[in-house]
Amino acid sequence: MTRKQRRLVLIGAGLGVLAVAVALMLNAFRGSIAFFNSPSDIAEKHLGPGTRIRLGGLVEDGSIVRGADLRLSFKVTDGKSEIPVTYQGLLPDLFREGQGIVAEGSLDNGGTFNADTILAKHDEKYMPKEVADALKKSGHWQEDRGQRATIPTAGANK
Amino acid sequence: MIPEIGQYALMLALGLALIQGTMPIIGARNNDPVLMSIAAPAALAQFIFVAIAFLALAECYVVSDFSVLNVFENSNSQMPLIYRLTSLWGNHEGSMILWVSILAFFGALVAVFGNNLPVTLKANALGVQAWIAAAFDLFILTTSNPFLRIPDAPFEGRDLNPILQDPGLAFHPPMLYLGYVGFSIAFSFAIAALLEGRIDAAWARWVRPWVLGAWMCLTLGIAGGSYWAYYELGWGGFWFWDPVENASLMPWLAGTALLHSAVVMEKRNALKVWTILLAIIAFSLSLIGTFLVRSGVLTSVHAFAVDPRRGIFILAILAVFIGGALSLYAWRAPLLKQGGLFAPVSREGALVFNNLFLTSACATVLVGTLYPLALEALTGEKISVGPPFFNATFGPLFIPLMLAMPFGPLLGWKRGDIVAAAQRLLAAAGLAAIAVAAAFAIEQGGPVLAPFGAGIAVFVMAGAVTDIVERTMILRLPLRAAVRRAIGLPRSVWGTAFGHFGIGATLLGIVAVTAWGSERIAELKPGDSIEVSHYRLTFDGVFNRPGPNYRDMVGHFTVRRMSGEVLGVMEPSRRTFPARNMATTEAALMTRRVSQLYLSLGDPNPNGSVAVRLYFKPHVLMIWLGAIIMFLGGALSLSDRRLRVGAPRPAKKAKAALQPAE
Numbered sequence: 149m150t151r152k153q154r155r156l157v158l159i160g161a162g163l164g165v166l167a168v169a170v171a172l173m174l175n176a177f178r179g180s181i182a183f184f185n186s187p188s189d190i191a192e193k194h195l196g197p198g199t200r201i202r203l204g205g206l207v208e209d210g211s212i213v214r215g216a217d218l219r220l221s222f223k224v225t226d227g228k229s230e231i232p233v234t235y236q237g238l239l240p241d242l243f244r245e246g247q248g249i250v251a252e253g254s255l256d257n258g259g260t261f262n263a264d265t266i267l268a269k270h271d272e273k274y275m276p277k278e279v280a281d282a283l284k285k286s287g288h289w290q291e292d293r294g295q296r297a298t299i300p301t302a303g304a305n306k
Numbered sequence: 307m308i309p310e311i312g313q314y315a316l317m318l319a320l321g322l323a324l325i326q327g328t329m330p331i332i333g334a335r336n337n338d339p340v341l342m343s344i345a346a347p348a349a350l351a352q353f354i355f356v357a358i359a360f361l362a363l364a365e366c367y368v369v370s371d372f373s374v375l376n377v378f379e380n381s382n383s384q385m386p387l388i389y390r391l392t393s394l395w396g397n398h399e400g401s402m403i404l405w406v407s408i409l410a411f412f413g414a415l416v417a418v419f420g421n422n423l424p425v426t427l428k429a430n431a432l433g434v435q436a437w438i439a440a441a442f443d444l445f446i447l448t449t450s451n452p453f454l455r456i457p458d459a460p461f462e463g464r465d466l467n468p469i470l471q472d473p474g475l476a477f478h479p480p481m482l483y484l485g486y487v488g489f490s491i492a493f494s495f496a497i498a499a500l501l502e503g504r505i506d507a508a509w510a511r512w513v514r515p516w517v518l519g520a521w522m523c524l525t526l527g528i529a530g531g532s533y534w535a536y537y538e539l540g541w542g543g544f545w546f547w548d549p550v551e552n553a554s555l556m557p558w559l560a561g562t563a564l565l566h567s568a569v570v571m572e573k574r575n576a577l578k579v580w581t582i583l584l585a586i587i588a589f590s591l592s593l594i595g596t597f598l599v600r601s602g603v604l605t606s607v608h609a610f611a612v613d614p615r616r617g618i619f620i621l622a623i624l625a626v627f628i629g630g631a632l633s634l635y636a637w638r639a640p641l642l643k644q645g646g647l648f649a650p651v652s653r654e655g656a657l658v659f660n661n662l663f664l665t666s667a668c669a670t671v672l673v674g675t676l677y678p679l680a681l682e683a684l685t686g687e688k689i690s691v692g693p694p695f696f697n698a699t700f701g702p703l704f705i706p707l708m709l710a711m712p713f714g715p716l717l718g719w720k721r722g723d724i725v726a727a728a729q730r731l732l733a734a735a736g737l738a739a740i741a742v743a744a745a746f747a748i749e750q751g752g753p754v755l756a757p758f759g760a761g762i763a764v765f766v767m768a769g770a771v772t773d774i775v776e777r778t779m780i781l782r783l784p785l786r787a788a789v790r791r792a793i794g795l796p797r798s799v800w801g802t803a804f805g806h807f808g809i810g811a812t813l814l815g816i817v818a819v820t821a822w823g824s825e826r827i828a829e830l831k832p833g834d835s836i837e838v839s840h841y842r843l844t845f846d847g848v849f850n851r852p853g854p855n856y857r858d859m860v861g862h863f864t865v866r867r868m869s870g871e872v873l874g875v876m877e878p879s880r881r882t883f884p885a886r887n888m889a890t891t892e893a894a895l896m897t898r899r900v901s902q903l904y905l906s907l908g909d910p911n912p913n914g915s916v917a918v919r920l921y922f923k924p925h926v927l928m929i930w931l932g933a934i935i936m937f938l939g940g941a942l943s944l945s946d947r948r949l950r951v952g953a954p955r956p957a958k959k960a961k962a963a964l965q966p967a968e
Contacts, residue, residue, distance in 0.1 A: 154647045161650070162662055165703075169666040172699040173673055180694030183687065202690055218827055218908075218917055237827055238541075238908040238919050252690070281688075 182252055186282035187229040190255070197255045203231060203263070204250040204279040212245060224251065224261070226282050235263040248279040309374050309453040312362025316403075316453075319355035319410065320443035322348050326413075326436035330429035331501070342429035346417035349432050352439060353414035360407040363452055367394050373459035376400060376452040382465035382885050384855035392476045393466040398600060398616075399452035401479060405596070406442045408480075408487040412516075413439065416491060423512060430498030431491075438490055441623045449616045465855065465885035474534030482527030482554055486592035488520020489561060493589035496582045497631060500638040510572035510581065515944055517568060517585075521561045522940035528554050529933030540891030540906040542921045544819070544929055547696045552675040553595030559668035560588040563661045570657050574719060576645035577658070584661075586635060590628040591668070597624050598675070652722040656714035663707040670699040708762050708813065712769020715802055716776065730776055734768035749822045756821030763817060766810030770803045801943025808935030815900075815928030824922045831915045839922035841903060842866045843876065848916065856883045858892070861907050861916055865896060878907045878918070900927040 184202045185195070195201065203224055211223035218237055222245075223230045233251055243249065243266065251263035326348035333341025366374045367390050370383040380397040381390050394400040413435045420428045446452070495513045499505040531554065536544045545551060564584040570577045597620045648654040674691045681687055712734060716727040741764040745757035775781060777795055780788040826838050830845040837843075846862040858879040865873045876894035883890070893906040901924045908917030 151647055154649065157650045158647075158658065161658070165662040165666050166669075169670055169699070169703060172702055173670055176674075176695045176698035177677075180692070180698055182690045182692065184689060202688075218829055238906075238917055252692075 184250075186226045186279075186285070187224055187231045188226055188282075190231055190261075191229040195255060197257050200252070200254050202250055202252050203233070203261055204282055205231075205248070206279070206283070207243070207245050207247050207249055209245045224249070226279075231259070231261050233261045233263050235266055237266075240266060248283075250279065308362050308365050308371070309455065312359040312366075313447075313451065313453040315355040315358035315362065316406075316443060316447060319352050319359065319406075320440055320447065322352040322355065323436045323440035323443055326352060327433050327440055331433040334426040334429040334433070334501070337426075339425065342425055345429045345432035346420075349410075349413040349417035349435070352436070353410040356407050356410040356439075356443075360403055363400060363403055364391060364394055367391060367400075370463065371459075372461070372463050373455050374452070375454045375456050378456060378460055378463045380466050381463045382855055383462060384885070385466065385471065386854055388473075388476060389466060389471045393470075395479045396466050396470040396475060399446070399450045401483075402442065402446050402450050402600075403452055404480065405483055405487060406439060406446065408483050409435070409439050409442065409490060412487060412491050416494075416516075420512075426502060427495070427498050427509075427512075430501050431494040434494040434497040434501075435490060438494070438627065441626070445616075445619050445623065449619050462885070465883060468856070468881065468883040468886065468888050468890045469538055471855075471883075472534060472538055474530055474538065478527055478530040478534055480527075481523050481530055485520050485522075485524025485527050485561070486554075486557060486595060488516060488523060489557060489585075489589040489592050491516040491520070492564065492585040493631070496585035497634065499582060499642075500634050503638055503641045505578050505582065505642050507572050507575045509578075510568045513585065514565070514568045514572060517561060517564050517588075518940050518944050521558070521565055522937050522944070524554070524558050524561060525933050525936050525940070528558060529930045533930050536926075537893050537895060537904075538890070540893050541919070542825075542893070542904045542906075542923065544816075544926070547674075547693045549675045550599050552671050553598045556591040556668050556671050556675075557588055557595060559664050559671070560584060560591050563664040563668070564588050566657045566660050566664075570654050571645070574646060574648065574654055576648060576654060577661075578645045579639050579642055580661070582639065582642070583635060584665075586628075586631045587665075590624075590631065591672070593624050593627060594672075597621060648719075649721045651717065651724050653714065653717045653719045655722070656710065656717050659710055660707065660714065663703055663710075667700050667703040667707070670703065671696065674699065705762065708766050708809075711766055711806055711809070712772065715773045715799075715806070731765075731769055731772055734765055734772050737768045738762070738765035752821035756817055759817035759821070760814060763810050763814035766813065767807050770807035770810065773799070773806075774803050797946030798943040801939045801941075801946065804939025804942060805936050806939075808932045808937075808939055810932070811928045811935055812930075812932030815925050815930075815932060818925035819923050819929070822924050823926075826920045827917070828920075829911070829915050829917050831913075834915075836918065836920055837868075838903070838920050839924075840868055841873070841922070842868060843903075843905065843920060845916070845918070848910065851879070853881070855885060856881045858882075859907075859910065861918070863894070863905060865903065876903065876905050878905045880907050880909075897927065900925050900931065902926050 182200050182202045184204060185193070187203070187205050190201075190203070205224040205226040208223040208225045208230060213221045215221070219234070220236065220239070221232060221234045223232050225231075235251070235253075240249075250267045251261065252265040252267070253261055253263035255261055326345060329341045329348075330345035333339070333344070363376070365371075366377050367381055368387065370377065370381060370390065372378040372381075372383075376397065376399050377393075380400070381393045383390075385393070395404045413432060416428070416432060416435065420431075423431075492513050495509065495516075499509055528551075531551070532544045535546070536542060564581065564587075567577050567581045567584055571581045597617075600616065600620060674695050678689050678691050681689060712731055713724065713727050716722075716730055717724070738761040742757045742761035745760045749757070774792070774795075777799060778788045778792040780792075783791070824838050826836055828834075828836050830836060832845055832847045835842050835844045843863045843865050846864060848859060848861050851858040851860050858881050860877050860879040863876045863878075865876055867873060874896060876896055878894035879892045881890045881892050882888070891906050893904055895905075896903040901922070904921040904923055906919045908919065910916045
């Protein structure tokens with residue numbers, strides 16, 4: 149092999165692998181990305197059932213209903229709209245009414261959100277950034293909102 | 307008094323860094339030995355002052371000086387000493403102090419051990435190192451000063467975030483930072499080489515030990531973080547493709563590529579320009595990692611404080627160092643003399659293959675991590691790029707890498723014989739086939755591809771062993787002769803074998819846990835049982851147990867085999883920390899060889915039952931054992947390097963150099 153051919157092999161291999169990587173990424177971007185939505189977004193966009201999305205907002209006060217086998221339903225609100233959510237499984241440590249959460253899953257035909265993952269973070273100030281932004285957008289943001297969740301319980305525990 | 311000393315020490319360190327960053331470089335340009343000789347003592351002095359700042363802050367934490375804002379916010383006098391100390395890096399300001407301390411430490415090491423470096427290279431490299439130090443010192447002093455006082459000292463501190471109160475945290479951040487910052491040495495040497503416009507194989511020999519050391523620490527740091535997440539976060543995952551994890555994985559991938567390309571450069575004087583680029587990329591990714599983690603653009607356990615000034619400052623550091631380095635590279639790299647080329651099928655070719663796939667995999671991780679940020683900045687649309695994306699991109703790129711890995715060490719330099727290598731790997735391939743068949747037979751369920759994943763892992767491990775078997779000729783020579791050959795093998799050969807074996811072990815663990823792990827979620831009343839795999843757990847009840855700065859609600863479970871034989875008890879708990887009014891889940895683990903039972907508690911219900919989550923994690927410990935084996939491989943290789951690092955080799959060692967290149 150000449151010097152030139154060897155260099156060509158090297159460059160060709162590099163471009164080849166890069167092309168494969170790009171193809172893989174484009175393919176993955178089509179299928180495996182979840183868009184974040186607030187309850188109002190869902191109401192506005194008329195999202196079809198089955199599309200995988202992330203839903204973020206506050207757990208509405210008094211909406212949690214516990215069923216058998218760790219089944220659970222509650223409502224997520226951003227102050228404007230609300231979406232009923234169902235979930236089965238263990239909840240994160242900080243899941244409670246008034247807490248900001250992010251749920252991942254999809255809508256069913258009746259407009260209920262079936263979550264398979266619920267995220268709420270291990271921090272007393274925690275408000276998922278997306279949720280905070282969504283609340284600001286809907287005009288229901290309170291500066292101390294993130295803190296709020298813990299203050300009453302701090303009193304209750306002592 | 308102590309915090310003020312710390313602050314002044316840091317200011318002095320900044321001053322010294324500025325001197326160290328200018329004088330030696332001017333000296334190197336003008337060939338002025340006096341100016342160049344400033345570099346080493348300045349680096350040492352800078353380290354001493356940064357160390358004083360670090361120790362001052364540590365002292366504040368140890369004695370719980372709550373007049374210092376940083377201590378007040380992150381520590382509590384009730385915490386055990388070890389956690390008071392580790393709180394230092396459990397927050398933004400303190401962790402930045404750790405960052406610059408390690409940076410200065412590496413600079414001092416170069417100053418002390420770099421006696422055999424060419425004077426100009428050493429001066430330039432230490433100079434560049436000092437720019438980085440100066441930038442971060444300034445960052446700390448202007449936006450993240452940990453020594454700030456509060457006028458009325460409170461009696462008690464706010465406590466460290468409870469999930470960070472864990473032995474894992476004592477060593478995960480320092481190891482990770484040793485890795486991140488360790489790449490700064492390679493970066494400084496790369497910039498120094500570009501400034502000089504000259505580079506040769508010796509450059510790789512000087513840089514490789516630093517890269518190797520950094521890579522070892524990063525490997526352990528990532529593994530430690532992964533194990534911490536596994537047992538502390540209570541849902542048993544070892545890797546979440548969280549942006550913060552990606553931030554540590556990207557430098558690791560680039561560093562691994564650098565490690566391999568530096569071998570080619572050292573042995574064959576080829577791939578020089580590429581190696582320089584990788585050195586720049588590896589540290590740039592470390593900086594991007596720091597930016598992602600510290601700027602608050604991501605919400606995670608690591609984003610301690612959101613202060614836009616900090617994000618902008620780090621972004622500026624990023625722009626200056628990465629942009630500057632890449633511009634310098636674009637300008638100067640064409641001046642560097644190109645190295646030799648080689649046949650595609652050769653050791654060099656195999657290492658290029660490794661580099662192509664590692665860097666592509668790294669690029670997919672980078673895109674997956676930054677794309678959501680870019681999209682939100684541009685369109686306001688928020689998306690999450692989670693595990694499905696990375697599994698669909700990173701996975702396919704890693705498979706060819708794994709399949710090719712055993713071939714590399716068996717190929718000769720310059721021109722390799724792939725058929726001969728394949729013949730020698732027949733046994734390994736046979737073992738892999740047996741593993742695939744066994745996995746199909748034993749494990750019902752799980753993805754169809756999983757047994758093949760296990761097969762690849764076995765192939766990688768057996769391939770690493772094959773290399774050693776071939777070199778020692780243990781199957782052909784009498785045992786004593788083979789042992790003698792084994793002892794005579796260069797340590798770096800052992801290092802390669804260990805490193806490759808380790809990644810195989812990790813892969814096996816990942817495949818087994820993901821494909822064949824099982825999970826049970828149930829609500830149990832005292833006396834109820836739950837079964838997973840071959841084990842039955844009986845819930846005996848709940849009791850309370852006080853801790854130093856928390857209360858535990860402990861669930862008591864008896865673990866039995868299906869036959870009824872008692873294996874032991876598991877006591878998962880929910881831990882409440884009054885200082886922050888936070889609860890954490892403390893999972894209970896029971897290790898059975900390399901597999902584990904994993905049990906965590908949910909909220910107790912008013913009727914006396916508790917929700918539990920029980921996992922059987924087959925071969926899960928292999929994931930982290932693999933990382934430890936990789937670390938050992940690095941250590942073996944490093945011990946080999948130390949013998950040979952040194953410019954003019956004494957005559958009697960010349961013979962050793964003539965040994966067949968490994």
